[in-house]
Amino acid sequence: MSKATHTAQQYWDVRSDLFANYYKKPSLFDKLFRKAVYTRTAVALKTIKEYGHCTILDIGSGPGVNSVTWLKNSDASHLLGIDFAENMNEYARKNAAAESVGDRCEFVTGDFLTYNFQGQVFDVSVAAGVLDYVKEAGALVQKMDAVTKKAFVISWPLNGLRMALRRYRYTCPVYHYNEADVRGLHQGCKINSLEIIPMQGGMVTVARK
Numbered sequence: 361m362s363k364a365t366h367t368a369q370q371y372w373d374v375r376s377d378l379f380a381n382y383y384k385k386p387s388l389f390d391k392l393f394r395k396a397v398y399t400r401t402a403v404a405l406k407t408i409k410e411y412g413h414c415t416i417l418d419i420g421s422g423p424g425v426n427s428v429t430w431l432k433n434s435d436a437s438h439l440l441g442i443d444f445a446e447n448m449n450e451y452a453r454k455n456a457a458a459e460s461v462g463d464r465c466e467f468v469t470g471d472f473l474t475y476n477f478q479g480q481v482f483d484v485s486v487a488a489g490v491l492d493y494v495k496e497a498g499a500l501v502q503k504m505d506a507v508t509k510k511a512f513v514i515s516w517p518l519n520g521l522r523m524a525l526r527r528y529r530y531t532c533p534v535y536h537y538n539e540a541d542v543r544g545l546h547q548g549c550k551i552n553s554l555e556i557i558p559m560q561g562g563m564v565t566v567a568r569k
């Protein structure tokens with residue numbers, strides 16, 4: 361087992377190009393073994409499109425490739441991305457400008473768990489590929505519920521071989537969940553339904569209000 365010597369912030373701050381290329385220049389390995397990355401993007405886009413001219417909060421927005429995909433393929437009015445890795449945000453800002461959606465989005469640096477949104481709420485919020493790195497999953501879900509008006513989308517990695525390999529390769533802590541964990545973590549949320557969609561190595565959930 362590799363030792364977790366970095367925080368998630370340190371780990372991701374040096375991987376903006378690497379992660380962006382899973383979308384922009386996918387290798388055969390990515391296409392075969394990182395299908396979850398593409399599935400969760402698609403589920404989030406479908407959810408965003410349900411709400412027309414909506415606002416989006418992209419939690420752990422990373423290189424912002426998803427943010428651009430969602431803006432370009434929906435009628436969303438504005439997207440706020442938040443990530444605690446500043447290099448990810450720099451990449452995301454440049455990418456959004458290059459893709460001509462820079463005027464419809466903003467990327468801020470901060471930890472979602474402690475960031476003060478000053479009462480701002482969003483129609484749809486998404487945490488794609490984020491719970492993998494969050495120890496305080498319950499606090500994150502409760503805060504997503506609090507800042508979301510219509511629906512929130514979260515991806516969840518399962519335990520298994522893939523997770524064992526990640527624990528070996530990654531130098532930051534990683535976490536996993538089963539369906540009972542996911543249902544339990546949504547208890548107490550002000551939602552009408554919880555859709556659970558299986559995907560390679562995990563699940564993606566859509567909590568609708």
Ligand SMILES: C[S@@+](CC[C@H](N)C(=O)[O-])C[C@H]1O[C@@H](n2cnc3c(N)ncnc32)[C@H](O)[C@@H]1O
Pocket residue numbers: 368369372373379419420421422423424425426442443444445448470471472473487488489490493494
């Ligand atoms: C695997 S990347 C996923 C990026 C993007 N959501 C995507 O799916 O393409 C995870 C990102 O979440 C960010 N992150 C993890 N925990 C966070 C937190 N508590 N607050 C803000 N960003 C966080 C990391 O810095 C990293 O950029």
